[in-house]
Amino acid sequence: MEDNIVAISTAIGVGAISIVRISGKDSISIINDLFVGCDLTKVASHTIHYGYIKENDKIIDEVLVTVMKSPKTFTTEDIVEVNCHGGIIATNKVLKSILNKGVRLAEAGEFTKRAFLNGRIDLTQAEAVMDLIESKTDSARNQAVNQLTGKISSYIESLRLKIKNLLATIEVNIDYPEYYDIEQITIEKVKKVCQELEVEINQMIDESKNGKIIKEGIKTVIVGRPNVGKSSILNNLIGEDKAIVTDIEGTTRDIIEGNIQIDGIALNIIDTAGIRKTTNKIEEIGVQKSLNLLKEADLILLVLNSSESLTENDYNLLKEVNKDKTIIVLNKNDLKPKLTEKEFDGYNVVSTNTLSIEGVNSLKSKIKEIFNLEKIKSSDRTSLTNIRQLSLAEQAKKTLQSAIKGVNNHLPIDMVAIDLKATFDLLGEIIGKTYSDEIINHLFENFCVGK
């Protein structure tokens, strides 16, 4: 059988308690050997016991030990959690004493991997565990929890059931061709179901894109000439939320200058140094990189000084940005304006003054409006939260559209059935119901140790 694994399951650092978790068939007896207190091998499952961890007759820490017996545990194996109280040094000592017992240190994601492999959770749930650990905001955490409880799985199952029913009728018609009394499948029926499904899959994809925003935050780029007030806008936004400006390595190679929360959604503000020096040949590479950033960004804040006329530089920037995801910030509106909102028809425009709270608030409302943040927050989300899931959903949408196209082009039903079956399988792949060997191999490497 599988060996015993151990890891510190709480974040490393100064905290009141930290938990060392051990999973495997010998976990109870191993901890019992180290434990001073009652006989853990004789206690009931899912109970907590007070005592000490000792090594070589020396007490290391005062602990509470939770004993959970197979199969109703996270990994479905016997699990013991040791709640340590003595800070990081004591916790490490406890861990070491367990390792000394021949228990192996868990690899990244191994507990979750076991839970998945033992059939305790499905693929999306396993991925959700990872998201949960990594979530930065409350919204992201809620979303991960939703997924962990299997909401997305059951939603996808409901879509698959619809396809299955449709396919079943088609198959009966094919295998029992002369039984006229059986419900005969018609183009209209297939089309109707397919179109309903398309709407639902579309909705799921759209919500998932919101989900991506919830999870990863809005990738925001602030651009503009020097001295138009970029940094004060940044500071003001950040100051408003009393967030700490840190250099956090983002999910991409970009450096995030600040991480701001607006209604629970993270705004990741990205450094764009380089855009302003478009004429400098030496920095061409840097400029190209910045232009790419503009393409990748979810949101561009293009800052203009409203007291000056537009320069060539400003025009260039206006040309480069995508209207739909850009907010033009007319800064310094307390001075005599030379630019007004009217001149930027079709753009999202906000007039602000870096010194006024109103200005910053109107910028925030604009952001909320563009990203529909109120809606995101209120919906009972069933969203896909990673690229793998999202791309499978997009593929499923494509095969479904191909089915609809087939029906419209009067293709015979056996061809349409192929597309429907493909849609069914792709949706299954999202939740690990259809086998695909590519997923498994790479999946668990991303997991945080311990969970």
Place this chain on the structure above:
Amino acid sequence: MKYEIIVVGGGHAGCEAALACARKNHSTLLITGNINNIADMPCNPSIGGPAKGIVVREIDALGGEMGRNADKAALQVKMLNTKKGPAVQALRAQEDKIIYPQEMLKTLKNQSNLEIKEALVEDLIVKDKKIEGVILENNTKIFSSAVILTTGTYLKSKILVGSNKTSGGPHGERESNYLSEKLKKLGFNILRLKTGTPPRIDKNSIDYDKVSLESGDDMELTFSFDKNASYNYKKQIPCYLTYTNEKTHDIIRKHLKESSMYGGYVEGVGPRYCPSIEDKVVRFADKERHQLFLEPESSIEEDETYGKTIYIQGFSTSMPEYVQEEMVHSLKGLEKAKFIKYAYAIEYDAIDSKQLKKSLETKLVEGLYTAGQINGTSGYEEAAGQGLIAGINASLKLEKKEPLILKRNEAYIGVLIDDLVTKGVTDPYRLLTSRAEYRLLLRHDNADMRLREYGYQVGLINCEKYMKLKEKKQNIEKLYQILKEQRITPKKEINDYLEKKGSSPLKDGISLYDLLKRPEISIYDVKDFIELDYDDNVLEQVEINIRYEGYIEKANKDAEKMLNLESKKIPNDIDYNLIPNIASEARQKLNEIRPETLAQASRISGVNPADISILMIYLKKRGNYE
């Protein structure tokens, strides 16, 4: 007495097996309980249907007999599913139950290397887990290097009509009472299965004004690729259609407990896909009526058994005789119907097909093969397909050659056998198109393209036929090229023509190849643009392949993916108990079936994707493949 191969049973599986062995120049003995029942059709008077009809084509492509024989005995032939697409089209022929066995017996008798013997086999000679022959009821021993069991329903068969249970086969023949016990002792798991058949009534006692006509297709259609139809499509014998009604259902409900099935007299498990009328009425209580087809069994009126009978398709039952009379007389058009034979259910023993290799050789006894109903299938076609493969593989083994194993993307026969050995059966197995993942590849029209080559390789397809296939393939290639090269331009007469066909006018020049992709344009329309002097079979292949190119490519790609998994062999010595974390149900199934490849493992019910991942990771760790 010594033969190379002994075939036990003269049904559809046995005939194919015996012919294949004899044609491959092995001295073969076919042992049957009654020579007059060879190739008998004890149930429905038809061959083919969705999936099944394609199996018959596959048998023909491989050099088997069923297709040719069915063509000789056809009463009425129909192409089914013509509106549902090329992947699911299939032939179904009403067959003459007298001519079919007669013709098959003729073929068997004319076959060199083949002897037929009337006897009952009661035991097998097995030494060191190797077959050495059979023992007859009178204790005669007959030796052979291989034995193929195609005993059909004759293992401990019991006929049931209501609470009345009698031992014996469909025509009251004697059953084999000891063979299944012997198989059990050899380690085979024995299943008890059940199947049923409807009443036969006198064709002159039906009021034909009250039932509707069901005729065959108005064209010559054959199962065989070698075209030797002997029926005249202008003189096809029609079938008729009638329905059950509320009165029928009331009778059934009232007497339900008297049926063998619902009275608890049956131990065997019946086929889900071919339920009795009792089952239909109980399970689909809200349905007001069920369809019943009235099918003639023969054109030879003088024959005592089948000459006057009409088979009531869809009305199989195990009710007692007096209830059957009431039921039939409640049907429209059959108020005065005269019974010739009452419906009955039949119970029989079958072996667990999971104990077979894909070659249909048993895992327990070397040189012992089984095919047909003994493996838990139902249907003449499923039986014949297995019989042919068992015959081919028993011969190949004698020749010290690798067995012929058809893949799931190559043949319905491959799907059937893979399902049998991988999933096993709980109720009589019927082939359905939906059991095939790549049915677009397994079409009626391309069975020869898929399988003739194999038939030639194993020696069942002669050189002349093989050359014909090669020529066909070359012509297809040529036509492809022509259609790709020939272009038409947006001239007025061309656009007028297209408009007439409901197709949009051309703006630019287009190749005929691309034109053919338009759903409303057929290859015969293309013939209006250029002269195409090709056989219809060639035109058909080209049309289907061009029109559904995208789908076919996709199916091929999917199949490749499967083959990739298929190429991942699981070593024979693997100990599933050593693999951590496999779910216990999966572990048990894997231990029982011992799949040969990862792909086969993934098809076992109860083995989930997660189990496959674990198995794969384990095998990778062991270094079985990168």
